[in-house]
Amino acid sequence: MWNKNNTSDLLKWLVHHPMTYRCLRPLLELLHIREDNAAYKTWIRFLLDITHNAYLGERPVIWMNAFAPSEIAYGLRAVPFMPEIIASLVAYFGQSRGPIALADSQASTDLCSFYRCALGLVLDDYLPRPDLIISSSHLCDGANKFFHHLSQIYGCPHLMLDPPYNDGASSRQYMISQLKDTFGKTCELLDLSLDQERLSEALNLSNQARGYMEKLNRLRRSSPSPLPGSEGLSYLAGMSFYSLGSRWGVDFFKSLYHHLQDRIAKGQGYLPREKYRLLWLHHIRPYYKNEIFEILAEREAAVSFEEANYLYWPTLDSSDPWGALTAKILSNVWAGPLERRIAAIWKMVKEYRIDGVIHFSHWGCRHSCGGAGVIGDLLKERRIPYIVLPGDGADADNYSPGQTRTRLEALMEMLG
Amino acid sequence: MTGRVYAGIDVGSLSSEAVLVGDDGVLEYAIRNTGANPQRAARNCLEEALNRAGINEKAISAIIATGYGRIRVPFAQKQVTEITCHARGAHFLFPGTRTVVDIGGQDSKVITLDDGGRVTDFMMNDKCAAGTGRFLEVMAAALETELTDMGRRSLQAKKGVPISSMCTVFAESEVISLIAEGYHEREIIRGLHEAICRRIFRMTKRLKIKEDITFSGGVAKNQGIAEILKSLFKTPINIPEEPQIVGALGAALYARDMVLKER
Numbered sequence: 060m061w062n063k064n065n066t067s068d069l070l071k072w073l074v075h076h077p078m079t080y081r082c083l084r085p086l087l088e089l090l091h092i093r094e095d096n097a098a099y100k101t102w103i104r105f106l107l108d109i110t111h112n113a114y115l116g117e118r119p120v121i122w123m124n125a126f127a128p129s130e131i132a133y134g135l136r137a138v139p140f141m142p143e144i145i146a147s148l149v150a151y152f153g154q155s156r157g158p159i160a161l162a163d164s165q166a167s168t169d170l171c172s173f174y175r176c177a178l179g180l181v182l183d184d185y186l187p188r189p190d191l192i193i194s195s196s197h198l199c200d201g202a203n204k205f206f207h208h209l210s211q212i213y214g215c216p217h218l219m220l221d222p223p224y225n226d227g228a229s230s231r232q233y234m235i236s237q238l239k240d241t242f243g244k245t246c247e248l249l250d251l252s253l254d255q256e257r258l259s260e261a262l263n264l265s266n267q268a269r270g271y272m273e274k275l276n277r278l279r280r281s282s283p284s285p286l287p288g289s290e291g292l293s294y295l296a297g298m299s300f301y302s303l304g305s306r307w308g309v310d311f312f313k314s315l316y317h318h319l320q321d322r323i324a325k326g327q328g329y330l331p332r333e334k335y336r337l338l339w340l341h342h343i344r345p346y347y348k349n350e351i352f353e354i355l356a357e358r359e360a361a362v363s364f365e366e367a368n369y370l371y372w373p374t375l376d377s378s379d380p381w382g383a384l385t386a387k388i389l390s391n392v393w394a395g396p397l398e399r400r401i402a403a404i405w406k407m408v409k410e411y412r413i414d415g416v417i418h419f420s421h422w423g424c425r426h427s428c429g430g431a432g433v434i435g436d437l438l439k440e441r442r443i444p445y446i447v448l449p450g451d452g453a454d455a456d457n458y459s460p461g462q463t464r465t466r467l468e469a470l471m472e473m474l475g
Numbered sequence: 476m477t478g479r480v481y482a483g484i485d486v487g488s489l490s491s492e493a494v495l496v497g498d499d500g501v502l503e504y505a506i507r508n509t510g511a512n513p514q515r516a517a518r519n520c521l522e523e524a525l526n527r528a529g530i531n532e533k534a535i536s537a538i539i540a541t542g543y544g545r546i547r548v549p550f551a552q553k554q555v556t557e558i559t560c561h562a563r564g565a566h567f568l569f570p571g572t573r574t575v576v577d578i579g580g581q582d583s584k585v586i587t588l589d590d591g592g593r594v595t596d597f598m599m600n601d602k603c604a605a606g607t608g609r610f611l612e613v614m615a616a617a618l619e620t621e622l623t624d625m626g627r628r629s630l631q632a633k634k635g636v637p638i639s640s641m642c643t644v645f646a647e648s649e650v651i652s653l654i655a656e657g658y659h660e661r662e663i664i665r666g667l668h669e670a671i672c673r674r675i676f677r678m679t680k681r682l683k684i685k686e687d688i689t690f691s692g693g694v695a696k697n698q699g700i701a702e703i704l705k706s707l708f709k710t711p712i713n714i715p716e717e718p719q720i721v722g723a724l725g726a727a728l729y730a731r732d733m734v735l736k737e738r
Contacts, residue, residue: 432681439596461543462582462599469558473594 074185080111098315102294105307106148112138113187119249122189122209124202125300126391127220128384130265130375131193131242133304134258135251140187142177142209144297149176150346150453151293158183159454166208171423172454173343174205181212189213191248193241195220197394198426216248225396226389234385242381255380261304262377262384268303271312272370278319279364280411283328284336285319288362289352292344296367334359335474338407340418340434341427342367342393347455351448354464358471364411366392369403397430401437408443415444415474417467421452444473479536480528481734483726484521484551485560486513486544489580489608490693492723493520495528495535496731503528504720513544517551537730541722543581553733558586558597560725565689566592567728568721569713573685576675576704576712577721578694580608585678587685598678605641606671608693613643614667617650618660625668628661629699635665641674665699672703679708689713691721 073079084107093099113120119137123129125144132139149155150172158179159172165182166175180186192215194206203219210217218241223230246253279286286295295315302308337355339362345351355362371392375383389395392403407413416438420428431447438445446466451457478498485492491509495502505523509516517540525532540551541560548554557577565575566588575586583606584599604610615622629635636658640646646667653663671694688708694700695718705712715721 464546465543465556465558466599468554469556469594469597472556472559 071183071185075114075187077111077115080107080114083107096315096318098311098318099290099294101307101311101314102298105298105302105305105311108307109138109140109301110187113140116187119190119251120187121245121249122192122206124194124199124206126198126202126388126394127193127195128304128387129301130258130261130304130380130384131238131245133264134254134261134380135242135245135249136257137190137245137249137251139301140189141301142180142186143173144301145180145186146173146176146453147293147297147343147346149180150455153348153455155347155453156455158185159456169423170205171199171201171421172451172457174201174423176453178205178209181209189215191215191245192217193220193245194218195222195388197222197388197391199424201423216244218244220388222388222391222394224394230389231382231385234389235381238381238384258380259377262375262380264305264309265303266375266377268308268312269370269372269374271309271316272299272368275312275316275319276364276368276370278316278323281323282336282363282412283326283330283333284361284363285322285328286315287329287352288337288339288365289344291362291365291368292339292342293346296342296365299368328361330356330359330361332359333361335414335471336361336363336412338363338404338411338413338416339365339367340404340416341421341424343421343424343452344419345450345452345455345458347453347458349455349458349463350460351463351467354467355471358468360415360471360474362417363413364407366404366407369407371403393426397433400430401434404434405437405441408438408441413443415470416446417470418445418447420447420449422449422454422457423451444470446470479731479734480530480534481727481730482521482524482535482538483560483723483728483730484517484538484540484548485542485557485720485723485726486517486540486548487542487557487580487693487722488544489612490719491516491520491542491544492720493517493524494720494723494727495524495530496724496727498731501724501727502530504717504723506719509544513547514549517544517548521550536734539726539730539733541726552730555726555729557722558584558599559594560722560729561691562586562588562594562725563592563728564721564723564725565691565713565715567724568715569687569689571687572689572713574679574682574688575721576679576688576690576695577692578607578671578675578690578700579692579722583607583675583678583692583694585675585682585684587682596682598681600674600678603641604643605646606674610641610643610646610671611667611694611697613647614650614664617647618654618663620660620664623696625664626696626698626700629664629668629697630702632659632661632665634662635667635669636662638663638666638670641670646670668697668699668703672700672707675704676707686710687713689715689721691715691718693719695719
């Protein structure tokens with residue numbers, strides 16, 4: 060007799076079977092999802108491909124956090140797997156409550172809900188096994204502890220990157236030696252040969268994607284705003300975390316660039332009418348079902364740009380991979396001195412002709428909300444209306460619809 | 476009744492208010508419990524205000540709804556947040572107002588405004604109802620006292636008993652323990668009021684607040700809280716004659732602006 064356990068086992072079997080992702084691809088093509096946007100389709104194909112490879116187990120699977128440079132994994136022909144991105148997808152499909160509840164038996168409820176969701180998926184054995192975990196602390200010190208916990212669960216090695224707070228000659232030397240060491244240990248632990256050429260190729264692919272990102276960001280200055288901010292904070296930001304160093308990244312950013320070019324040529328904004336242009340601060344948004352972007356759209360307010368897509372790093376020098384990745388890590392505007400982030404925010408405000416700013420403050424994420432007051436003071440001084448929107452990116456139980464609506468509408472009323 | 480009539484309806488989590496204004500000022504108002512049906516509460520409130528004023532509903536030129544239930548008032552032409560409406564209402568009553576402290580049923584807000592009564596910044600508590608009207612209601616029940624009597628009793632206390640929990644559920648347990656320990660009710664009430672005021676005062680510190688300060692919302696009727704706030708701010712605080720209707724008044728004034736702008 061069929062029961063709930065059988066259904067759960069079947070689901071788990073399907074999730075673990077690499078062929079599921081091979082079969083899903085033509086099925087999803089048949090559904091004609093977002094026919095107008097080839098980049099969106101590339102994102103889905105990318106996710107299916109990477110998940111297929113992660114479960115297939117033919118190549119080593121390296122779990123990484125979103126800010127660890129994905130180029131390392133691609134440079135080793137390993138399969139990167141980012142549990143934070145998976146957690147956001149699980150939340151998007153309205154399935155994060157179960158894993159979060161399960162994780163609460165082992166983790167503090169103050170731990171970021173993306174990690175709690177991922178931990179729940181680990182405990183319930185839904186995710187592909189890692190051969191190695193690499194995490195970086197430059198935005199979130201909790202990340203290293205969390206991934207250490209996961210390495211204990213899986214009994215696999217865990218390598219940590221510890222980028223220094225300030226940039227400078229000694230910081231760069233320190234970071235370069237860490238990256239070399241991490242790469243060397245990764246090769247040793249996974250029995251891979253260190254192939255400088257492959258790594259340079261990954262950096263070149265990352266640069267190609269970066270080139271399109273730059274052009275794409277320039278296109279997004281146009282009015283009306285061609286791309287919904289909700290999408291900028293989902294698949295677009297997801298690809299900039301996950302795909303850089305792969306051919307997928309290049310294809311995705313190239314097709315999104317062409318898509319926006321086309322929309323702009325046709326004079327198509329994402330809203331029927333655009334009255335206000337907003338900037339979204341913080342690299343995430345709530346991914347579960349919520350009304351935030353609908354409320355803004357009702358008031359003809361476009362999220363024209365997101366801090367998540369700010370291109371902070373320089374072109375990578377593929378002849379000097381460690382120096383290049385060091386430059387990328389140490390130029391991250393969310394890590395390091397607040398002045399750097401403030402300068403970047405002000406640049407975005409000017410370049411995107413921003414009328415108002417929403418600073419999403421995700422519970423459990425200190426790196427961003429720590430500076431919210433200072434950023435707010437500066438913007439208010441310069442007469443840019445600003446609100447802090449407290450909330451949670453992955454835990455739907457922390458969403459407060461009435462308060463969220465009041466805060467957003469009050470911002471609109473301040474805009475006039 | 477001659478001239479135009481404009482209505483503002485504030486549908487809050489605990490109470491709903493309707494205010495009617497004419498070209499020369501406030502005509503009438505009504506206050507009712509919101510209950511489980513915000514739409515009905517809004518309708519009843521409006522009808523009560525109209526009956527008291529002896530005005531037919533057809534005479535109303537425009538209605539604006541505010542408060543948490545603002546989207547549940549189908550007969551309103553527009554919705555405006557309570558943040559903007561409290562600022563407008565307070566500025567109308569006390570034109571020198573540059574800061575509004577509003578403590579309502581389920582949230583508390585500090586709003587700063589410019590000399591035209593427009594909002595320049597605001598802070599509000601998170602989704603937790605600590606330090607709000609609902610919090611006081613629960614504490615009044617735990618103390619078996621009337622909510623309306625808490626202010627008077629608090630003023631009778633020489634000092635407050637420190638209350639460490641601001642979570643409504645934990646604070647209720649703490650209050651019960653304090654009663655069992657033999658503390659006098661008035662000292663416990665004073666302690667609760669001090670805890671609420673400290674929380675509000677901390678919120679004001681996160682904004683660049685200016686005088687005059689006006690205290691609005693149902694909790695402003697509590698003299699005990701008003702006195703503690705005055706001592707924390709070290710300045711007199713404006714308290715409207717009926718602080719509970721400030722949001723609805725602001726909404727009615729916006730309704731009037733809306734019609735005048737269209738003319």
